[in-house]
Amino acid sequence: MEFSLSPDNISAYLIVSGLLFLFGVLTILTRRNAIYILLGVELILNAANLNFVAFSRFGGFGIDGQIFAVFIIILAASEAAVALAIILQIFNNYGTVDLTETNLMKK
Amino acid sequence: MSVLMFWFFALLAVVGAAMVAFLGRLINSAFALVMALIGVAGLYWTLGADFIGTTQILLYVGGVTVLILYAVMLTPKESTRVPWIRFVPAGVLTLAVGILLLTAFGGVATALNTLHSGGLEQPLEPTAAAIGEAFLDREGYLIPFELASVLLLVVVVGAVFIARRKREV
Amino acid sequence: MEQFFESATPAYITMAIVLIPLLGFIIQIFFGIKLPRKGDFVPTTAIGLSALLSVYLGIQMFRVYDPGLCYESIKTGVEWRWLDYGNVKVFAGVLLDNAGIVMLMMVSVVSFFIHLFSIGYMHGDRYYQRFFAYLGLFCFSMLGLVASDNLLFMFIFWELVGFCSYLLIGYFFYEEEPPKAADKAFMVNKVGDCFFMAGIIIIFHVTGSFNFREIFHSVESGEWAERAAEIGIYAGWITPQGLLTLAGLLVFGGAMSKSAQFPLHVWLPDAMAGPTPVSALIHAATMVAAGVFMVGRMFPFFTPTALLIIAIIGMITAFVTATIGIVHFDIKKVLAYSTCSQLGYMMLALGVGGFTAGLFHLITHACFKACLFLGSGSVIHAVHTQDMRDMGGLRKKMPFTHGTFLIATLALTGVPCLSGYFSKDAIIANALEWGMAEKGAAYMPFVFASLAAFMTMFYMMRLMHMTFWGKPKNQEKYDHAHESPPVMTIPLIALAILAIFAAGTILPWQTAAETWYGDLVERPEAVVMAESAHMHDAQHEFEHLHHEMHEVHHTAHYGALGASLSMVVLGFFFAWLFYGKKVLSAEKVATAIRPVYKTVVNKYYLDDFNDVVFVRGLRKFCNLLKITIEAAIDFLVNFAGYFTRFVSFTQGLVDKYIVDGMVNFWWWFSHLLASLFRVLQTGNTKDYLALALLGAVIISVLMLFV
Numbered sequence: 001m002e003f004s005l006s007p008d009n010i011s012a013y014l015i016v017s018g019l020l021f022l023f024g025v026l027t028i029l030t031r032r033n034a035i036y037i038l039l040g041v042e043l044i045l046n047a048a049n050l051n052f053v054a055f056s057r058f059g060g061f062g063i064d065g066q067i068f069a070v071f072i073i074i075l076a077a078s079e080a081a082v083a084l085a086i087i088l089q090i091f092n093n094y095g096t097v098d099l100t101e102t103n104l105m106k107k
Numbered sequence: 108m109s110v111l112m113f114w115f116f117a118l119l120a121v122v123g124a125a126m127v128a129f130l131g132r133l134i135n136s137a138f139a140l141v142m143a144l145i146g147v148a149g150l151y152w153t154l155g156a157d158f159i160g161t162t163q164i165l166l167y168v169g170g171v172t173v174l175i176l177y178a179v180m181l182t183p184k185e186s187t188r189v190p191w192i193r194f195v196p197a198g199v200l201t202l203a204v205g206i207l208l209l210t211a212f213g214g215v216a217t218a219l220n221t222l223h224s225g226g227l228e229q230p231l232e233p234t235a236a237a238i239g240e241a242f243l244d245r246e247g248y249l250i251p252f253e254l255a256s257v258l259l260l261v262v263v264v265g266a267v268f269i270a271r272r273k274r275e276v
Numbered sequence: 277m278e279q280f281f282e283s284a285t286p287a288y289i290t291m292a293i294v295l296i297p298l299l300g301f302i303i304q305i306f307f308g309i310k311l312p313r314k315g316d317f318v319p320t321t322a323i324g325l326s327a328l329l330s331v332y333l334g335i336q337m338f339r340v341y342d343p344g345l346c347y348e349s350i351k352t353g354v355e356w357r358w359l360d361y362g363n364v365k366v367f368a369g370v371l372l373d374n375a376g377i378v379m380l381m382m383v384s385v386v387s388f389f390i391h392l393f394s395i396g397y398m399h400g401d402r403y404y405q406r407f408f409a410y411l412g413l414f415c416f417s418m419l420g421l422v423a424s425d426n427l428l429f430m431f432i433f434w435e436l437v438g439f440c441s442y443l444l445i446g447y448f449f450y451e452e453e454p455p456k457a458a459d460k461a462f463m464v465n466k467v468g469d470c471f472f473m474a475g476i477i478i479i480f481h482v483t484g485s486f487n488f489r490e491i492f493h494s495v496e497s498g499e500w501a502e503r504a505a506e507i508g509i510y511a512g513w514i515t516p517q518g519l520l521t522l523a524g525l526l527v528f529g530g531a532m533s534k535s536a537q538f539p540l541h542v543w544l545p546d547a548m549a550g551p552t553p554v555s556a557l558i559h560a561a562t563m564v565a566a567g568v569f570m571v572g573r574m575f576p577f578f579t580p581t582a583l584l585i586i587a588i589i590g591m592i593t594a595f596v597t598a599t600i601g602i603v604h605f606d607i608k609k610v611l612a613y614s615t616c617s618q619l620g621y622m623m624l625a626l627g628v629g630g631f632t633a634g635l636f637h638l639i640t641h642a643c644f645k646a647c648l649f650l651g652s653g654s655v656i657h658a659v660h661t662q663d664m665r666d667m668g669g670l671r672k673k674m675p676f677t678h679g680t681f682l683i684a685t686l687a688l689t690g691v692p693c694l695s696g697y698f699s700k701d702a703i704i705a706n707a708l709e710w711g712m713a714e715k716g717a718a719y720m721p722f723v724f725a726s727l728a729a730f731m732t733m734f735y736m737m738r739l740m741h742m743t744f745w746g747k748p749k750n751q752e753k754y755d756h757a758h759e760s761p762p763v764m765t766i767p768l769i770a771l772a773i774l775a776i777f778a779a780g781t782i783l784p785w786q787t788a789a790e791t792w793y794g795d796l797v798e799r800p801e802a803v804v805m806a807e808s809a810h811m812h813d814a815q816h817e818f819e820h821l822h823h824e825m826h827e828v829h830h831t832a833h834y835g836a837l838g839a840s841l842s843m844v845v846l847g848f849f850f851a852w853l854f855y856g857k858k859v860l861s862a863e864k865v866a867t868a869i870r871p872v873y874k875t876v877v878n879k880y881y882l883d884d885f886n887d888v889v890f891v892r893g894l895r896k897f898c899n900l901l902k903i904t905i906e907a908a909i910d911f912l913v914n915f916a917g918y919f920t921r922f923v924s925f926t927q928g929l930v931d932k933y934i935v936d937g938m939v940n941f942w943w944w945f946s947h948l949l950a951s952l953f954r955v956l957q958t959g960n961t962k963d964y965l966a967l968a969l970l971g972a973v974i975i976s977v978l979m980l981f982v
Contacts (some may be wrong), residue, residue: 006110014212016117016150021204023124027136029197030128030967035178037965039127039140042171045148049159057154063237067248069159070238073166074255078262080155080171085179085270097182099961200966204973211980 008033013054034087034097038080045076113153113265120146133179141172280336281372282906286457287349290370290469293326293380294419299694301412305889308405315405319392319412325386326419336382337374343798348425348489358428366486371425373636374796379506379569385562385774386646387415389767393650394553396763397657407447407551414440418562422569426486432569434472437563438465444558445550457549463541468533472634478519482507492576497521510801512591517579527574535567536616538593542882544616548608552653555608560615560740561642568622568638575631576800580821587627587710589754590715590723593620596880598731602738603866603877606662607652610739614688615645621703624721629825630706632789632798638697639793640778643673644684651681654764655743658757659750665743666750675759676765678744685740687775689733689847690840692784696778704729705787705836707929709825712832726839733847769777787833957961 006012024043025034056065087097094102101105123143127136146168151160241247277820280286300322308315337345349355372380391411398407417440421433440463446458470798479485482503483494494500504516514522533540547559549568558564571578571586578586592619601613618641625634655670658661671678687696704725711719748754759765776782780792788795825832854862866873875881956967 004114008221011212012113012183013115013150013154015224016120018205018208019121020124020147020214022201023121023128023206024222025204026128026201027202027968029962029969032962034961035133035182036136036174037961038175038178042140042167043124043127043143046144046167047214049146049163050150053151053154053156053159057156063234063241066156066159066234066238066239069156071251071255073159074259077166077171078259080174082262082269083267085266088181088270091182101166103958103960107134197966200969200973204969207973207976207980211976 010054010058013050014056017047017050017054020044020050032098032100034099035092037099038083038087041083042076045072048072049076081089108181109153112149116149116153118146119143120150120195137175137179140175141168142171143247144168155232155234157233280622281340281345281347282352284349284352286333286347287337287352287370289329289703290349290372290380290423290554291354293329293333293384294416294423296325297322297412297415297419298327300302301409303403304409304412307795308409310407310937312541314408316391316395316408319408319415320395321388322412323384323391323415326415326774327381327388327604327939330380330384332376333372333377337377337796338792340481341796343374343796345372345374345796350425350487351634362482366426366428366825369425369490370423370714370888372423375569376422377574378421378639378793378797382642382938383418383422383562384979386642387411387418387557387772389770390553390557390561390646390650392765393556393653393767394551394759395554397653398551398693400967407444410440410443411553411557414444414563418566421566422669422739425488427479427488427491427513428486430573431469431472431476434570435469435565437471437536437558437566438462440559441547441563443463444554445547447550447554451549453546453549457543457546461543461547464540467535468530468540469951470529471526471532472530475523475529477509478523478526482510482519482523482569489572497575501627514783520577521579521581524574524578527577529583529604530569531567531623532589533567534570535564535619535623536588536597536622537567538596539882541593541597545612545879548606548612552608552649552656554671555612556646556653559612560645564615564619565622565638565642568626568634570617570633571623575626583627583629585627587624587721590620590623590625590627591721593617593978594624594728595620595724595731598735599876601735602731603873605664605666606650606738607655608662608665608742609668610735611648611652612643612915614648614732614735617687617732618645621700621725621728624725625703625706628710628721629799629822630703630710631796632794633699633702633706634640635797636779636791636793637696637703640687640695640699640775641874643771643774643778644687644694645942646686647680647768647775648688649765650768650771651677651684654768655681656759657764659753660756661750661753666753667743668748669754670757671744672750673754674744674759676768680765682740683772684775685736689736690729690844692841697784698779698781698787701837701840702782702789703788704793704840705829706825708836708839709832710821711828713821713825723841725746726843729840729843730847732842733968734851737848739856743852745856769842819919820877885912919979961964 020043024047025039027043029038031037031040033044049069050074052065052069054065056063056069059065090102091097096102120143123139123146126139130136130139133135144163148160148163148168151157151163154266242252243249290520297319300319304315304318308318313316348371350367355367357371360370365663389410394407394411397682398404401407414437417433421430421437424430424433445461448454457714476486479491482500483491485491485494491829494503500520504510504514504519510516510519522857528603531537532923534940536544544559544564548555564951584611587815588683597613597616597620601610601617604610604613621642622634622637625631625637634859650925656676658670658674658677659667687694690697692702704722707725708719711722956963
């Protein structure tokens with residue numbers, strides 16, 4: 001395994017995207033607020049996107065990686081819109097966006 | 108020079124992400140996300156994906172962030188201090204994922220070292236034209252492109268519907 | 277006209293003779309009630325036709341006049357394939373010899389007259405048509421018996437005749453006596469039939485055939501000796517000669533019951549409970565004669581030992597039953613015992629080798645005994661009682677009945693010139709011959725026969741004195757008495773004529789051997805001879821015997837004649853003393869020999885013996901069986917109950933603990949799993965996210981490293 005942090009090696013970009021991914025996961029796991037979850041999801045998506053583009057550049061895949069990246073952006077944006085709509089609805093119903101309070105299941 | 112650019116934007120992205128995870132207040136995290144997104148866009152530019160980078164700025168920073176800020180403003184402010192103890196199990200899991208990723212990436216990187224030189228020798232060209240052509244190419248990504256537009260329509264309608272004030276269903 | 281008996285015509289005629297009464301029976305039993313006069317003319321006409329046909333056969337027989345005539349329908353191709361598979365072949369046909377043809381004539385003619393008599397006697401009876409139907413069935417059976425050429429068919433008709441006897445004895449089924457008498461007749465007959473069947477089975481087993489001629493041929497040619505020695509069942513304990521004797525005696529056992537020989541005679545007196553025409557036809561003339569006829573048919577088959585035993589039993593029967601006949605007051609019972617006695621005579625005759633005499637006596641006896649019974653029926657019809665103590669002096673009131681009755685009585689007792697004289701005298705002569713040839717104890721049959729002749733005369737004269745002669749003892753009944761209508765007296769007259777002329781001669785100095793019957797019916801050669809030493813003795817024995825008998829023939833004949841005539845006179849005299857002049861008193865004699873008298877009156881306690889030993893013994897045994905079986909069945913049923921309960925209980929346990937246990941286990945197990953998995957369902961979105969992530973991690977691990 002050869003790690004290098006110079007931009008002429010893919011591993012640099014992979015590490016960055018990996019870190020982004022990690023922080024995204026951490027956010028999701030630790031926060032109670034629904035909007036936080038959304039932030040975390042955006043981070044994860046961006047990490048994946050970065051992966052795609054990096055591989056597109058270094059892996060000899062031509063333009064396909066970037067096409068994928070475009071699609072991911074589209075999807076991420078639409079998903080964020082829907083998620084926000086849901087969060088607004090949750091707020092209307094429960095009066096809070098704290099996800100621990102939105103448990104309808106009986107303990 | 109390119110190394111410096113890379114490091115600048117990489118740090119921007121990573122630190123921004125860390126701030127999203129660890130900052131106490133929601134609004135702060137939102138702005139930190141903006142910072143991370145800009146960093147990622149810059150990284151795109153260093154990779155030679157000019158179109159992607161630009162689209163990132165436009166959509167993410169412009170659109171998605173504004174949406175999030177709207178949501179933040181419409182919901183009450185709560186204290187979102189995370190008790191320290193909660194980081195433990197999450198941290199364990201994250202650590203596991205991290206090791207995984209490291210292994211995966213390491214393997215990939217080794218495999219790609221052979222292709223390393225091939226990629227860098229190519230001169231960086233503007234990509235917008237190429238992407239545009241791919242989107243309109245019948246043997247390319249024409250159909251996914253069209254489907255994506257349908258998806259966007261559906262999303263718009265769906266989001267409006269979900270966010271209605273009255274819940275009749 | 278020899279060709280007549282070489283064609284198939286006699287077979288067809290005989291079949292017609294046999295089957296026409298059957299047709300009469302079928303018509304009568306189904307349609308009799310609806311016909312005019314209740315159809316009595318149907319069976320009468322049927323038997324009349326049979327009589328005419330048999331007389332026609334008789335005429336042919338006289339034309340041929342051959343003592344050796346032996347017509348077998350199988351030879352002319354007329355046969356009935358009864359059984360035919362593998363080794364067993366039974367082809368039934370018609371056998372006609374002179375004796376058989378005469379028998380056919382006698383049976384059909386006498387039956388015809390009895391049918392006529394019945395029209396008058398049974399007039400007004402409630403079940404009139406049934407009586408005639410049964411008569412028709414009986415005639416068919418009897419004629420079939422006579423015409424059969426094999427033991428199997430003879431046995432079939434034998435049984436049928438017994439069955440008809442049962443039906444007819446029990447004719448008055450609504451009274452108490454007749455059904456019991458019918459049962460008794462059938463049961464006692466069945467005992468004899470068992471012996472008969474055993475004999476037939478042995479014969480068939482050894483010879484492989486039922487046909488008379490084939491059986492005789494088998495014995496004669498030595499095949500019997502060979503096969504009897506081979507067959508393991510017999511070879512172990514009996515010689516072929518002994519087996520022959522045994523088979524003969526078993527077959528005779530059938531004749532013992534059918535022809536009322538001592539001690540199987542007990543059913544005949546009780547059979548008088550049936551209507552008088554039945555007594556006349558079946559129990560005097562025909563059915564009881566079937567046994568004698570069968571012995572005659574099987575005559576060549578009997579060994580000297582067997583014949584000796586036959587003679588002894590015949591002798592005992594003749595004597596003992598005559599003694600019982602002296603002491604009874606019921607007119608029909610006296611005649612019944614007389615019949616038993618005369619049958620004993622016939623058997624005696626056959627046993628000592630007097631073949632012609634025995635069968636001749638059968639024919640003559642049929643005629644006069646039927647006449648006597650019908651006469652008694654006429655008397656009973658007139659005075660409405662059977663007890664002779666209520667009769668007397670009927671001579672004046674019923675001349676025709678008296679006249680015919682007297683003639684028949686004289687014939688029975690052996691008064692010279694009448695037919696019975698010839699036949700009876702011949703029997704006694706044969707007995708004397710035999711005694712003289714064998715010497716010593718062999719004189720016993722002669723002695724007993726003579727004594728029985730004395731008693732015959734005695735009791736018949738007693739009957740005459742009490743019934744027809746002297747003064748009426750019951751004035752009321754006497755006043756009511758009147759002669760019977762012609763439909764009843766004409767048969768009486770006809771039978772009386774037969775009783776006189778049946779011998780074909782009335783010259784007293786002629787012997788039976790000189791009559792037409794003596795000419796036509798000769799003793800057949802015994803076939804009991806073969807290669808083995810034992811058998812050789814039998815042949816010698818017979819030859820020697822017959823030679824001796826022939827030597828003494830004339831001497832014996834005169835001796836016998838003297839003996840029988842003296843018996844006749846003595847009997848008449850003593851009866852006159854006791855019952856005519858009333859010089860001697862019967863009661864005094866009875867009191868004097870009281871124990872003897874009691875024994876005789878009680879029929880030698882035979883009936884009581886049978887009752888206690890067989891009837892009651894059997895009942896007790898059946899009761900015992902019933903109790904045992906019931907106990908056994910109860911035990912089984914209870915056991916089944918307990919067992920079922922036990923099984924159910926065990927099954928219940930299994931069901932409760934094992935089956936339910938299994939079900940409960942799954943309940944417990946699923947609860948366990950559920951409670952384990954419920955932990956995951958927190959309802960918390962974040963937890964779900966974490967789980968999703970965890971899942972993704974696991975899958976990636978699997979994909980990367982596995």
